Amino acid sequence: MQVSSTSNNLYIQQGNGEYMHQAVKFDGADKIIEFTDKESGRKVQFYSDNSMEESLQKKFGVAFSDDNSIVKATGSFEKYLQNMWEFQIDSNTKDTNNDGYLDVKEMSYSERNVDIEFNKITKDIKLDVSFFREISSSEGEVLKSVESYFKDHGYSNNRITVDQDFNNLLCVDTNFDANIEDMEILACILPEELMNQKGLTLDEKNILFSMLDEWRKKRENENSTASSYANSINTIKTKDNIINKLLSNEADISKLSEKEKSVFLQNRKSVQNSETISMEQLVQIKEKLQISAKYIDTQADNARVFSLKI
Numbered sequence: 001m002q003v004s005s006t007s008n009n010l011y012i013q014q015g016n017g018e019y020m021h022q023a024v025k026f027d028g029a030d031k032i033i034e035f036t037d038k039e040s041g042r043k044v045q046f047y048s049d050n051s052m053e054e055s056l057q058k059k060f061g062v063a064f065s066d067d068n069s070i071v072k073a074t075g076s077f078e079k080y081l082q083n084m085w086e087f088q089i090d091s092n093t094k095d096t097n098n099d100g101y102l103d104v105k106e107m108s109y110s111e112r113n114v115d116i117e118f119n120k121i122t123k124d125i126k127l128d129v130s131f132f133r134e135i136s137s138s139e140g141e142v143l144k145s146v147e148s149y150f151k152d153h154g155y156s157n158n159r160i161t162v163d164q165d166f167n168n169l170l171c172v173d174t175n176f177d178a179n180i181e182d183m184e185i186l187a188c189i190l191p192e193e194l195m196n197q198k199g200l201t202l203d204e205k206n207i208l209f210s211m212l213d214e215w216r217k218k219r220e221n222e223n224s225t226a227s228s229y230a231n232s233i234n235t236i237k238t239k240d241n242i243i244n245k246l247l248s249n250e251a252d253i254s255k256l257s258e259k260e261k262s263v264f265l266q267n268r269k270s271v272q273n274s275e276t277i278s279m280e281q282l283v284q285i286k287e288k289l290q291i292s293a294k295y296i297d298t299q300a301d302n303a304r305v306f307s308l309k310i
Contacts, residue, residue: 018042018043019042019043019044019045020037020040020042020043020044021044021045021046021095021100021162022045022100023045023046023047023163024047024100024101024161024162024163025047025161025163026047026160026161026163026164028049028050028051028164029047029048029049029050029163029164030047030048030049030050030053030064031047031048031053031064031070031071032045032046032047032048032070032071033045033046033047033048033070033071033072033073033081034070034071034072034073035072035073035077035078035081035082035085036078036082037082037085037086038082038086039086044081044085045070046162046163046166046167047161047163047164047167048071048167049164049167049171052167052170052171055176056077056176059176060075060076060077060080060176061077062077080176080178083178084166084169084170084173084178085166087169087178087180088165088166088169091110091111092109092110092111092131093106093107093109093110093162093165094106094109095162100161100162100163101159101160101161101162102159102160102161102162102165103158103159104143104146104147104150104158104159105143107132107146107149107150107159107160108132108133108142108143108145108146109131109132109133110131110132111129111130111131112129112131112132112149112305112306112307113129113130113131113132113134113135113306113307113309114127114128114129114185114186114189114306114307114308114309115127115128115129115130115309116186116197116199116200116208116308118200118204118208120204123207123211125182125186125208125211126182127182127185127186129185129306132145132146132149146158149307152307153304153307165305168304168305169305171188171305172184172185172187172188172305172306174187174219175219183211183212183215185306186208186212187212187215187216188304188305188306189304189306189308193308194208194209194308197308238263239263239264239285240286242256242260242263242264243264243282243285243286245260246264246282247279247282247283247286
């Protein structure tokens with residue numbers, strides 16, 4: 001057997017065969033899944049996120065054993081992974097230096113920026129997903145935007161493993177049909193992030209969340225198997241409770257506990273320099289939280305692949 005590899009043993013050649021990608025572990029990773037890339041004929045291995053395994057098992061009948069054996073995809077499951085891997089490559093998410101990570105330079109060629117086009121007459125929405133490099137002609141500005149993307153999504157060292165990025169893409173495709181829909185992209189962006197977009201009026205946001213809620217109900221009726229947004233629910237409930245307390249205490253922030261005050265000020269930067277807030281401001285915040293609470297999708301938190309910019 002002839003073996004050749006990079007310094008971190010990501011690429012291994014056996015005879016005439018070669019791995020296109022070999023699994024690189026990340027936080028939350030569990031089992032290694034393997035399939036064959038139909039275009040190159042080479043094998044692809046990646047770590048699955050442990051929150052995805054139940055969904056994949058229900059959809060494709062995948063058997064995840066308790067040992068460390070590699071799960072080899074076959075049939076419809078393999079075809080699905082092949083299509084999604086091809087979709088990822090088509091979006092220019094390429095690990096050009098073969099180190100198993102996507103760094104700032106590599107990510108700069110990826111489609112991640114989402115713009116919302118809202119038709120006020122038909123009440124329809126359409127998304128325009130663009131490359132980082134379409135934002136600016138300046139190389140420095142492009143790289144800065146990617147660095148902000150990594151920071152906003154909580155990825156340290158300005159990079160993400162190919163495996164985690166691929167898992168994130170699978171999370172977006174909530175019905176596992178290898179077709180990323182506009183509503184699926186919106187669904188993977190947290191409600192609070194949507195609410196903070198200044199390019200949409202409150203009425204437009206209400207309509208937007210109503211559409212998302214209808215989409216969520218449809219997915220539930222189709223026995224969608226994606227994970228829960230438990231953390232988002234708890235966050236919304238926490239903020240809601242704080243505002244209820246403020247409304248019953250003449251909007252005096254100083255009457256909150258230090259922990260409650262910290263949560264409130266952290267999430268409402270507009271009042272960080274004030275010890276009081278008007279009743280009108282509180283009511284507006286309350287309305288926004290109620291809209292956010294209306295849409296709690298069945299999606300995993302790590303599905304936040306895209307960056308919303310209006």
